[in-house]
Amino acid sequence: MLLPKQFHFLFLFFFLVLPLSAQDKGKVMPFKKILVAIEKQHQVSFNYTEDIIAGLQCNPPKRSLSLAQKLQFLSQKTQLSFENIGNRFINIYKKENRTPLICGYVFGATDHKPIENANISLPDHTQIATDFNGYFELEQGPATLFLISHVGFITQRITTDHLDTANCLQIVMAPEITQLEEIKASAVLASGISKNTDGAFEIKPKKFGILPGLIEPDALQTMQQIPGVNSLDESVSSINVRGGTHDQNLFLWNGIRMFQTGHFFGLISVFNPNLAHTISIYKNGSSAFYGESVSSVVAISSTPETAEKNSFSAGINMINADVYAKYNLSKKSFIEISARKSITDFVETPTYKEYFNKVFQNTTITDFAQNQNVDYQSDKKFGFYDATLKYVQKIGTKDQIVLDLITIKDNLEVFQSATVYDINRSENNVLRQQNYGGNLSWKRNWNAFNTTKINIYNSAYELLGNQKTTNANQVVLQENTVNNNGLTIENNHTLTAKWSFNNGYQFNEMGITNLEQVTNPDFYRRVKDVLRTHALILEGKYNDTLSRIYLKAGVRMNYIEKFKKYSVEPRLQLGYGISKSVNVELLGELKSQNSQQIIDLQKDYFGIEKRRWIISNNTNIPIQRSKQLSLNVFYKENDWLLGMENFYKKVNGITTSSQGFQNQLEFVRTTGDYEVLGTEILIQKKINHFLTWLSYTYNKNNYHFPDYEYPSFPNNFELTHTLSWAAIYEKNNFKIALGTKWSSGRPKTSPDVSQIDLSDPVLIYNKPNNTNLHIFSQVNISSTYKWETDNGIQYKVGLSILNILNRKNEISEYYRISSLTNSIEEVETFALQRTPNVSFRISL
Template sequence: MNKKLLSFIFYFIAIAFCNLAYSQQQKAVQPLTEILQALEKKHHVIFSFETKIIEGISIKPLSKDLSIQQVLAQLNRTTDFNFKMLSDRFIAITPKETDKSQSEIQQLEEVVITNYLTKGISKTNNGTIKADTKAFDILPGLIEPDVLQIVQNLPGIMSVDERISNINVRGGTNDQNLILYEGIRMYQSGHFFGLISAFNPHLSENITVSKNGTSAKYGNAVSSTIAIKNGDKLDNNISAGIGGNMLSVDAFAKIPLSKKTELQLSARRSYTDILVSETYDAYFERIFKDSELNAASQMNTLLAQDERFLFYDFNIKFLYDIDRTSKLRINVMNISNNLNFDQIFTTVDNNFQETKSDLDQMSYGASVTYIKQLHNDTKLSAQIYSSIYDLDAQNNNITQNQLFTQENKVEDFGLRLDVSNTISKDLKFNGGYQFNEVGVTNFEHVTNPNYTSLVKEIIRTHALFGEIEWYSSSRDTYIRLGSRVSYFGKLSEFLIEPRVTLNYKFLDYFRLEAIGELKSQSITQIIDLQQDFFGIEKRRWQLANGKDVPLIKSEQTSLGLSYNQNNLLISVEGYYKGVHHITARSQGFQNQFQFINDIGHYTVKGVDFLIHKRFSDFSTWLSYTYSKNDYNFNEINNSNSFPNSIDLRHAANASLTYNRNNFKIGIGLNWHSGRPFTAPLDMQDNTITTIAYNAPNSSRLSDYFRTDMSAIYKFQASKGIQAEIGASIWNIFNQTNIINRYYTLNTEGDITQIDNRSLKLTPNLSFRLNF
């Protein structure tokens, strides 16, 4: 067995042994979470609360002879929380210092499934999945609460090429997801060109994921919505942390400036331009091995190579509680990837050639939000934001005396006004107005011969939205009905997009969920040429123009049933999604349709299944998704349907985690069926100039299989300082997985098969100090 693999396995076992020796103690108190779980089972009630507010809190065990009313009275006396009966079954838990009217406005959104996969992940009555990174337990392969890695563990969400920036939700492409960070729409979500989340995991506290039935206040994306927020309440205490892993170092701090103001800071920077680790080598090979930057060295003799790669991000959030009824929040952030890549090699005619390449990817964002509580049942909020994304590439080819420059830039300005009115404890109204102006610039310049192209387009969108949320008196039935009305100025197109969510509890432990929505999208990513931006970030954003890039529209419905009792969760959900007016250029074809543009649609039919069981200190789950995702274009393939390029017919995940005191460990297995690809015809002339292909996407790659492992151990470094050490292995058995296959012609006219391989065995270590 590989020595490195053995050493890591020994490391995990050693940590486990030390922890078990450390944890042999009798407890005079019991975690509040365990007490609540026992009460839910005994009295057939459900506690609704934010997971993080009770995380780490322990109290003396309660007497077993108390009624539920006596239990709540005792908990109200002995804890810092209010326990309020909303109905015969539902009990709301809120901090005592929380303003009463705020609690009323938020009470309709209740958690119906806690510990959905692991602690810190829950499901609410409106169908959204929420992840609280502060209460987060552990997921296999993760040693940090990486926002977009967490999301990929949910059934129906994955990335066909392992890039977190290419998340596919129920068969949708990554550019069809709406990713919001503090209300700012993000057009870049990854570092290392997609392998690492661009959002600092130690300041981002709350993640909300909607796979279907998105709130009417969100628009301009036909797949999922992922909203990320930092902490939004004043802590009145200084807290900070510093740490690092085998790629980067980071720090964050929460600093009270006064009783009414607080500053939140976070920063992260890679040291890959100074020090190279085994983790960096694995990531670099994954991204650059089959890129255009490496193509020249494959055809010639490489003499020297020098790459300088770094990424960084920082975020500043200012919190100001003006008074008891009004708040101001200001957020500023920046994300950057930078690559300098130089090569010197000898060409076939024994000449020396040097190439210099630069690739910069940058995002800037800012938002200002004002919230006003008019009285106990009405809240107003206003937000303005700006989001700028800029991707630049420059390649200086000395041999051909040619300079090639490319740029793709998105400038997004937004304004939104929201009003929420709690009509009663069972009925709530949300509504508002949103304006967006989005401009996209695409620039290309080539010397020798001289060629310049500059195209800039702008779309202004106005939208009105409204929805009502209603509970039955028994609180067994929840309904959300809403609609979004949008007008796209440049396209002169007017759309009405209804949304509906129904959640019904029956027989105490069963829930039925029915969800549906219509959505649209005016901005999408396309690929002009596969070698654009060196084939690393070859997708570029482009606005709909009503002609060859139409406005995308979608419809989606789902029906789910779940059983939740005795720490056992079983859920199954069937869904249908149809996405219309997509372009062939947005699908990244690498077959006979690579240079053809056409308008079409894709439809996805699937089933998500999850079984999750918690017992003692262990948690285990199995998820499985079956889906069928097919294209249909107006002209391509004679208008006959064929498999989507990201159609993964079967996908499964099995995981086991263990959490005791300060030690956490998890192992997970990931499998899915092979991705479709188009193979060449068996018989071809050796002097061909183009490749003749079989039917599109009629072949499939071999199945994908990967095993991940991670462990985290926390300990008290000194008074007031908590330390944390973590270790993980991605692809622990070093499985060779092919995630994409395409074909090219070499200089001799022969067909060359190109296989894009997944990450090899990739270790990572982290160490943190929290103050």
């Protein structure tokens, strides 16, 4: 017996195939149904007026006939004539007393697609629009003149006298190139980096030139060259934009939020530098479609803007090896894969050794808790990998589906043994960090003016530490997991040549779990929180190339289910060209963030990765909110580029546990804000193949914790002065870059020696961040050379040296009481020593 669903399916299938089979049975049927069947079978389109075929019925032609035979058959059965235009469009006329008409098809010159709603203007002010096939018709008159116009195309003037009315016109419209005369250098800082009208810095890795110390277009290393972007500990997992913490930045890879951004605990970006096609970095004035961030936005897209040929490349350096491949499955689909893995399983290079020493200094791996006199024997096994997959499928001329997958993993295993007071002790440690993500997107171009894009994504992050300590065989298990799901619907509408409007909806669900389990003594704690938010987005853009005005204004309206709270976040980007050489830019935004990273103990996860993600609870962990405004001026003339950005930024709702204190505030839990006032200056000059630039950043960054005894003091991430310089030479396939970075030392807190009893010391501090570390100074160099063989194989070699002067730069300092000597110890952490790197790459 058939199930109801099966019965319904067969019933529907029967009625679907009935009209098709009826064509061959010769039954009389409405003429319009016959035309629809022919359109589907032969992929053609009929143009006619309804009054011509109204009430008309006849026998359908056999399906086995050709298109020409069917048209001849229908012409014999009716009083109609058929004009076949290239087996794509067919015009239908009445045979008798047909008024002479002028007909035509309007196509775009670049894609040869029909242009819908093109405007036909006649001398008597009559207006006619083309249909979805780009077709139009009008009565022929003596020496008729008409204009054809459409947004984005050059208007054409057509004279119809002496035209052949037997055939339709084929009119091809050329696109109108109107570009805002923005202050945009062909290269900012390096080739492949530019400044957009919306205030974003845009990086094209495949066009990337070279920067000091970099031989690959690492997205997160490159962005640190931008004024206002720093990393106080040289880590891509600790990027500070205008005084903010790393977790306050939003990192997106093809629409997927990434919670892990660094390999090797922050020294290498997790984003494969040979994959990304476009990287957009917003310090301020980001689009209303970007939420969950109170600082910068880094949006990485690996979907190419234009079709590309098949390609393959493979490379190796002194840390990792990688492969990349793109293969076109058809004219409308392709697959793209990349994979990268550390080579530390096979060889320990000088680069690896410098990285290892830098990362693991002052951690439990190198005896964080004990006096350094203890002689630990360590066996270490460290490795990482990442892989991505992209599948793109175009469906017809209007739809496209894209699937993106990414996986990232770092794994560290350490077995340690030591003899302390004639007792053998050992540690068996495992630390794993990984991030998986997937995004499925569908995009439809409804017409030349309207587009819809829908994204469904997931990102899963895990940080797991399993440590066996030397203290009575105690085992500590720590786990931090994040599961982020979301849906984004975005609609884009072109209203006129100057105005466009975007609207959309976003749903975001974030679940975060924190687990701590200790044996001897037994302790177990597992906390899971889930937060769901909804956002409605409205955004309009005005771009007038003649008056040199660019305006983009939007608003994001958030609703948090758990707290039943609404918030409204406006965004603004305004640019005005005072002249062809001078441009003024005003950027502003209000943003919020519901998740953050905190540090419970500096020894969590072996002291290597101390931060764990948590969700706001709207009480002692409030929602973070930021407001920022910047006024910028740019000048470009004769290959000179001068830029000055002045900004004000304030972030409310921060917690002391999110700021990484290692002074009297380490165990204090209170909330407050930080406030930054700063200026960023860039001066750049290009002379033929030579490019040089100098940047300076000033910022005054202060905490405000009203419930603490010292309510105001300098921010941990304040670098009052930062100065960078680079000289780059690029000619043909040879590139070399030399540069230096200098900054005033970050704040630190000194102990109040006058109040400490040295016989039984207890740490007593001065006012938080009362002094500073020594000046940071580093000189870097890099060079690449590329050549190509006669058979099209391309080779590229690169060499870089970080800190070529081998300067010992202190990047952090704190104090502790030694359990062995019962004295105050000063613990210093230093930046990388002289670190070389060599790379080789082959591309097909």
